[in-house]
Amino acid sequence: MNISIIGSGNVATQLGKAFQKAGHTIIQVISRNEKTGKELATKLKCIYSATYNGLKKNDNTIFLIAVKDAQIAEVANALNKTNSFVMHTSGSVGIEVLKTKFKNCGVFYPLQTIKKNRSINIKNVPVCVEASNLKTEQTLLQLAQSITTNIYFLNSEQRLYIHLAAVFANNFTNHLYLLAEQILKQNHLPFDLLKPLIEQTAKNVSAASPFEMQTGPAMRNDKITIEKHLKLLTNEKELHQLYKLLTDSIYKSHKKQ
Amino acid sequence: MNISIIGSGNVATQLGKAFQKAGHTIIQVISRNEKTGKELATKLKCIYSATYNGLKKNDNTIFLIAVKDAQIAEVANALNKTNSFVMHTSGSVGIEVLKTKFKNCGVFYPLQTIKKNRSINIKNVPVCVEASNLKTEQTLLQLAQSITTNIYFLNSEQRLYIHLAAVFANNFTNHLYLLAEQILKQNHLPFDLLKPLIEQTAKNVSAASPFEMQTGPAMRNDKITIEKHLKLLTNEKELHQLYKLLTDSIYKSHKKQ
Numbered sequence: 001m002n003i004s005i006i007g008s009g010n011v012a013t014q015l016g017k018a019f020q021k022a023g024h025t026i027i028q029v030i031s032r033n034e035k036t037g038k039e040l041a042t043k044l045k046c047i048y049s050a051t052y053n054g055l056k057k058n059d060n061t062i063f064l065i066a067v068k069d070a071q072i073a074e075v076a077n078a079l080n081k082t083n084s085f086v087m088h089t090s091g092s093v094g095i096e097v098l099k100t101k102f103k104n105c106g107v108f109y110p111l112q113t114i115k116k117n118r119s120i121n122i123k124n125v126p127v128c129v130e131a132s133n134l135k136t137e138q139t140l141l142q143l144a145q146s147i148t149t150n151i152y153f154l155n156s157e158q159r160l161y162i163h164l165a166a167v168f169a170n171n172f173t174n175h176l177y178l179l180a181e182q183i184l185k186q187n188h189l190p191f192d193l194l195k196p197l198i199e200q201t202a203k204n205v206s207a208a209s210p211f212e213m214q215t216g217p218a219m220r221n222d223k224i225t226i227e228k229h230l231k232l233l234t235n236e237k238e239l240h241q242l243y244k245l246l247t248d249s250i251y252k253s254h255k256k257q
Numbered sequence: 258m259n260i261s262i263i264g265s266g267n268v269a270t271q272l273g274k275a276f277q278k279a280g281h282t283i284i285q286v287i288s289r290n291e292k293t294g295k296e297l298a299t300k301l302k303c304i305y306s307a308t309y310n311g312l313k314k315n316d317n318t319i320f321l322i323a324v325k326d327a328q329i330a331e332v333a334n335a336l337n338k339t340n341s342f343v344m345h346t347s348g349s350v351g352i353e354v355l356k357t358k359f360k361n362c363g364v365f366y367p368l369q370t371i372k373k374n375r376s377i378n379i380k381n382v383p384v385c386v387e388a389s390n391l392k393t394e395q396t397l398l399q400l401a402q403s404i405t406t407n408i409y410f411l412n413s414e415q416r417l418y419i420h421l422a423a424v425f426a427n428n429f430t431n432h433l434y435l436l437a438e439q440i441l442k443q444n445h446l447p448f449d450l451l452k453p454l455i456e457q458t459a460k461n462v463s464a465a466s467p468f469e470m471q472t473g474p475a476m477r478n479d480k481i482t483i484e485k486h487l488k489l490l491t492n493e494k495e496l497h498q499l500y501k502l503l504t505d506s507i508y509k510s511h512k513k514q
Contacts, residue, residue, distance in 0.1 A: 010472070069474075069482055092474070092482045112454055113472050118461065124453045152450065161444045162451075164486045168437040169451045170458045171473035172503045173430045178467035178510060180425040187418045193409065194419075194426045195463055196381045197369055201427045202459030204375065206452055210435035215267070215370050216428035217326075217349070225326050225349045229421045238506055245502060246429045249495055253435060 001143060002061045005029050005044075006075055008036040010114045011089050012066035016044050018122045022146040027061055052078050062087065062143065064108070069093050076101055085139055091163030094156035095130050106131035106140045109159055110148075113170050126150040128159050179239060211253070218250035258400060259318045261285050262301075263332055265293040267371045268346050269323035272404075273301050275379045279403040284318055309335050319344065319400065321365070326350050333358055342396055348420030351413035352387050363388035363397045366416055367405075370427050383407040385416050436496060468510070475507035 001024045005016050008031035020026050026044040031037030034050055041048035065075050065088040072088050076098055079086065086102040091109045098105035109128040112120055127144040129151060131137035137153070144151045154162070177198060181191045204213040217225035226247055233240040258281045262273050265288035277283050283301040288294030291307055298305035322332050322345040329345050333355055336343070343359040348366045355362035366385040369377055384401040386408060388394035394410070401408045411419070434455060438448045461470040474482035483504055490497040 068477070069479060092485055111450060113458055113461070113470070115470065115472065118465065118470075120457065121453075126450050126453060150453070154446075158444060158446060160485060161440060161489065162446060163482075164489055165437040165440040165446075165451060166454055167473055167475075167486060167500075168433045168440065170454050171471070171475060171507065172499075173433050173455070174458055174461070174467050174471055175475075175503060175507045175510070176425045176430050176433070177462050178471070179506070180422040181467055183418060183422040183425065187415060189411075189415060189419060189422075191462075191466075193368060193383050194422060196378075196383060196407070197423055197427050198430075198459050198462060200377065201370055201431055202455050204370070204431070205434050205448075205455060208375065209448075210431050210438055213370070213372065213375070214428070214431055214435070215372065216424055218424075218428060218432075220325065222326060225420075228349055228417060229424060232418065232421055238502075238509075242429075242502055242506065243424075245495075245499055246432060249436070249499065250428065250432045252495075253432070 001025070001139075002027050003064055004061045005040070005064050005066060006079075007031055007064075007066035008033055008040040009066065009068070010116045011110065012064070013040055013043070013116045014114045014120060014122070015064065015066060015089065015108075015110065016040060018147045019143070020044055024143075024146065052080070060084070062139070064089065065098075073097050085136055087140065091128070091159055091166065094160075095132065096156070099132055102132075104132060104136045104139075106136045107156070107159065108140055108144065109163075111162065111166060113174070122147050124148065124150055126152055128152045128154045128162065130155055130159065179242070183239075214250065214254060216250070218247040219254040221251055221255075258282070258396075259284050260321055261287065261318045262297070262321050262323060263287045263336075264321075264323035265290055265297040266323065266325070267373045268367065269321070270297055270300070270373045271371045271377060271379070272321065272323060272346065272365075272367065273297060275404045276400070277301055281400075281403065309337070317341070319396070321346065322355075330354050342393055344397065348385070348416055348423065351417075352389065353413070356389055359389075361389060361393045361396075363393045364413070364416065365397055365401065366420075368419065368423060370431070379404050381405065381407055383409055385409045385411045385419065387412055387416065436499070440496075471507065471511060473507070475504040476511040478508055478512075 003019055003024050004027045005012050026046045028047045029037055029041040030049045038048050062085040069090045072093050085104045087106040087108045089108055095107050107130040111126040125148050127148050129140045131140050260276055260281050261284045262269050283303045285304045286294055286298040287306045295305050319342040326347045329350050342361045344363040344365045346365055352364050364387040368383040382405050384405050386397045388397050
């Protein structure tokens with residue numbers, strides 16, 4: 001397939017590379033950010049345009065809008081009306097933002113934490129697909145199948161819940177790693193200490209439920225240890241509050257059952 | 258070495274198995290819980306005793322106290338005074354609890370989430386060692402070296418901070434997996450969707466800092482997405498509060514820099 005990429009950030013870069021590797025032709029990169037736009041176009045060996053005026057018109061092209069969520073509507077507005085397939089890649093933005101203008105539109109949401117410079121194993125990344133009609137659905141399915149074995153057809157509401165769950169499982173989790181690292185750093189202890197634990201914690205849920213795998217003072221309601229920890233956090237208001245709230249939540253979840 | 262295990266829970270079971278596999282002799286299991294105590298003794302092919310009266314006296318034995326944190330003092334109190342090596346396995350309890358009674362005492366804290374029935378790769382588990390004297394330190398080091406390549410000498414205060422950091426990196430993280438699973442379940446979506454994301458999130462910090470790997474609406478200060486998510490959580494007071502606090506914490510951490 002022929003693909004035009006709008007955007008030059010993390011998702012644009014990794015999807016662009018994956019599509020190209022799968023044998024598709026990347027026609028062009030359109031990005032307001034000249035530096036990253038040109039970088040991506042160079043990487044994908046295609047032409048670069050800073051404006052939609054420079055956009056190559058091609059009815060055989062899939063337009064992939066991979067920009068910040070807040071800018072999708074703006075991009076949709078700026079694009080000319082077309083019968084080409086137009087899709088965005090956001091978990092939290094509905095298909096509606098494209099539907100009024102583009103007959104053949106859809107969403108292609110890769111459920112993974114994606115950074116430009118960190119290679120990912122795209123083959124097991126779940127891709128959530130939604131389309132305005134059967135023809136588009138078939139096209140997006142083919143496109144998804146060319147890069148992953150893990151495809152879900154979901155509507156915009158389901159996708160929003162998945163995005164919310166992903167914020168808990170990734171954004172918040174990664175931030176807890178950062179807070180743990182800070183606690184260690186302040187005490188001149190290496191973060192390496194925690195890496196086998198972090199790895200095992202994630203590995204555990206592939207085989208058992210998180211409920212089953214919970215350990216620690218909160219689930220045991222071990223008040224002495226909890227108090228010791230809270231004392232260490234006396235001068236860290238935010239960490240203190242987070243510790244209490246999460247401890248309370250763990251206790252309630254495990255008491256219920 | 259000869260080892261007597263006091264306790265029959267998760268840590269007693271996994272360390273007992275690891276020590277035996279490394280060629281040490283498990284002399285006995287002492288546990289007030291007859292069911293799990295007998296089970297562990299059977300697993301380790303050694304004798305079982307429900308009381309300290311039944312304890313085999315052996316000056317060549319290492320006594321491994323692997324009971325709940327709150328019970329360590331009680332066990333220390335109940336044991337006869339001895340010149341044998343006496344150690345506990347807790348991250349949050351100081352060496353002091355053993356020092357007044359036992360000349361050769363120490364702590365042997367495996368920094369990993371340990372469940373009885375889930376095998377762990379003990380070889381890369383960091384073991385934090387503390388000892389009352391050089392002779393004990395050498396013995397605990399030898400014992401640690403027989404099961405892992407990852408050994409740290411740390412005092413009780415450092416260990417408590419590590420334990421606190423581990424609560425953030427494991428207990429809280431695993432609970433976030435549970436909350437994410439609940440959000441999906443309530444919407445009839447499979448938890449499997451999140452497993453590649455969870456795996457990748459943990460993998461990322463082995464190569465890059467959590468700061469560098471952060472993604473998502475909070476760090477971008479994407480208020481529209483944050484509001485959409487909070488709206489989904491309107492009737493989930495606890496999740497709503499957690500979402501806000503963690504989002505705020507991420508934003509502050511990334512704004513600072």
